[in-house]
Amino acid sequence: MNIESISKNLSWLPKPVIRFFEKRMKNIPAVQKMVEKENEKLKATLEHSLKPYRGKYDSYGKLPQLGVDRDKILADIQKMHDQEIGTWENGFVSGGIYNGDREHIDFLNKVYALNSQSNPLHSDIFPSATKFEAEIVSMVANMMGQGRTPDGAQIVGCVSSGGTESILLAMKTYRDRAREEKGITAPEMILCDTAHTAFDKASHYFGIKQIRIPMTAEYKVDVDAVKRAINRNTIVIVGSAPTFPHGIIDDIEALSNLALQHGIGFHTDACLGGFIVPFAEKLGYKVPVIDFRLPGVTSMSADTHKYGYAAKGTSVVLYRSEALRHYQYYTTTEWPGGLYFSPTIAGSRPGALSAACWAAMLSIGEDGYLKATKAILDTADYIRKGIQSIPELEIMGDPLWIFAVKSKVDTLNIYEVLDHMSTRKWSLNGLHKPACFHIALTLRHTQPGVADRFINDLKDSVEYVKANPGNTDGLAPVYGLAATLPFRGMVSDILKKYLDVVYEV
Numbered sequence: 006m007n008i009e010s011i012s013k014n015l016s017w018l019p020k021p022v023i024r025f026f027e028k029r030m031k032n033i034p035a036v037q038k039m040v041e042k043e044n045e046k047l048k049a050t051l052e053h054s055l056k057p058y059r060g061k062y063d064s065y066g067k068l069p070q071l072g073v074d075r076d077k078i079l080a081d082i083q084k085m086h087d088q089e090i091g092t093w094e095n096g097f098v099s100g101g102i103y104n105g106d107r108e109h110i111d112f113l114n115k116v117y118a119l120n121s122q123s124n125p126l127h128s129d130i131f132p133s134a135t136k137f138e139a140e141i142v143s144m145v146a147n148m149m150g151q152g153r154t155p156d157g158a159q160i161v162g163c164v165s166s167g168g169t170e171s172i173l174l175a176m177k178t179y180r181d182r183a184r185e186e187k188g189i190t191a192p193e194m195i196l197c198d199t200a201h202t203a204f205d206k207a208s209h210y211f212g213i214k215q216i217r218i219p220m221t222a223e224y225k226v227d228v229d230a231v232k233r234a235i236n237r238n239t240i241v242i243v244g245s246a247p248t249f250p251h252g253i254i255d256d257i258e259a260l261s262n263l264a265l266q267h268g269i270g271f272h273t274d275a276c277l278g279g280f281i282v283p284f285a286e287k288l289g290y291k292v293p294v295i296d297f298r299l300p301g302v303t304s305m306s307a308d309t310h311k312y313g314y315a316a317k318g319t320s321v322v323l324y325r326s327e328a329l330r331h332y333q334y335y336t337t338t339e340w341p342g343g344l345y346f347s348p349t350i351a352g353s354r355p356g357a358l359s360a361a362c363w364a365a366m367l368s369i370g371e372d373g374y375l376k377a378t379k380a381i382l383d384t385a386d387y388i389r390k391g392i393q394s395i396p397e398l399e400i401m402g403d404p405l406w407i408f409a410v411k412s413k414v415d416t417l418n419i420y421e422v423l424d425h426m427s428t429r430k431w432s433l434n435g436l437h438k439p440a441c442f443h444i445a446l447t448l449r450h451t452q453p454g455v456a457d458r459f460i461n462d463l464k465d466s467v468e469y470v471k472a473n474p475g476n477t478d479g480l481a482p483v484y485g486l487a488a489t490l491p492f493r494g495m496v497s498d499i500l501k502k503y504l505d506v507v508y509e510v
């Protein structure tokens with residue numbers, strides 16, 4: 006008897022019953038032992054990939070008594086960098102590194118070095134940071150509806166640390182507005198199952214109930230179900246452009262119209278698509294409008310550190326009005342430390358990242374983003390045809406440049422295909438509900454030979470798994486178990502164990 010067999014036997018039960026069983030079972034010593042055994046197995050698999058430098062470099066669990074020589078530190082960092090760069094530079098990674106060109110990186114590094122002490126919290130000392138951030142927001146606002154709404158209001162926003170923070174900020178903004186203007190104390194957000202998990206975080210952090218709506222057969226949110234879910238406590242509806250799992254753009258127009266009719270907020274999550282969709286539209290691709298030209302769109306998130314090609318650590322959150330943005334800000338007037346005001350979650354912030362983001366956007370310009378988008382979408386067309394030529398596989402929905410791939414035949418385990426791709430150096434994303442993996446195409450995949458290598462490796466992997474089903478030492482069984490185990494609390498505990506391993510020296 007193991008966790009897998011127990012869970013298979015119980016999976017037909019309703020969720021509350023399963024949760025009841027799980028709570029009871031957790032206290033049974035035999036079950037605890039079984040869970041420990043599973044955790045040890047997983048830990049052994051994870052340690053291999055998470056801690057490859059153990060025993061190969063000096064390890065520092067405590068401050069060294071005397072400072073380590075700078076040359077040695079730099080040499081060690083250089084060696085680790087050299088070991089890691091191949092995977093992403095040569096285009097084996099889904100998403101992750103969106104530009105990766107050496108000259109571009111060197112340029113951003115120079116800008117970072119010049120600004121490494123900069124902190125936008127101290128705008129008196131670093132007015133350059135203020136200039137960079139104001140201009141980043143304005144440039145992105147201009148991409149999302151010419152910087153003004155059709156009725157002439159200025160689109161405003163802030164620079165945050167990433168997509169998750171942009172989403173957290175927007176959700177907090179709606180919560181605070183609803184409390185202040187409508188007296189709503191039990192706020193709810195409506196979003197598709199596929200909307201990014203950053204919204205779960207927002208729900209958890211800010212006490213906003215999530216109403217998750219199932220996706221349709223096209224992997225989009227079901228608009229009628231959204232309509233039915235609206236009630237007096239609804240503060241915001243969310244649409245993705247596109248979704249992380251399947252790269253599908255929700256019906257933003259219909260959703261934002263619903264929000265407008267009900268006088269509630271609507272957020273377009275364009276963290277992934279913010280720097281692709283506007284340029285695809287200009288290139289003549291058939292893409293829907295996702296931005297402030299739609300009267301119901303009241304906020305957006307667009308990640309400069311993804312397809313904006315900035316260094317990691319920046320994103321932009323935009324609002325339809327200054328009044329709405331005010332609900333995001335934090336001000337303190339009574340603190341002995343003085344008057345305090347801060348626009349986002351962090352206090353002190355890395356001005357160097359905003360400088361590098363500004364420099365990335367300036368140096369690339371509209372022409373550069375158009376060329377980059379065209380290169381990615383051309384590669385996507387080629388890869389789409391390649392995947393479609395493999396009879397056992399299916400692309401989910403009708404995405405533009407992020408392809409989720411599932412198995413068309415029961416006999417082919419897609420996670421084993423994913424494992425086999427990993428043995429060929431590919432770092433793709435395993436997804437579930439339903440079982441699939443995805444590749445988010447970036448400029449790295451537009452390099453000569455990468456698309457063909459992907460298609461050939463995928464064909465070979467499918468053939469290998471067909472000939473050797475069940476033969477994997479990778480994560481396929483873990484994915485399979487995590488997707489089907491009805492004890493979600495146990496899955497969550499396993500993820501926490503993973504994080505514990507991350508922080509082991």
Ligand SMILES: Cc1ncc(COP(=O)(O)O)c(C=O)c1O
Pocket residue numbers: 167168169170172201203245247248249274275276277308320
């Ligand atoms: C659609 C979408 N929204 C939000 C996020 C969160 O962004 P980040 O990882 O920068 O916090 C992502 C990340 O991939 C995303 O794809």
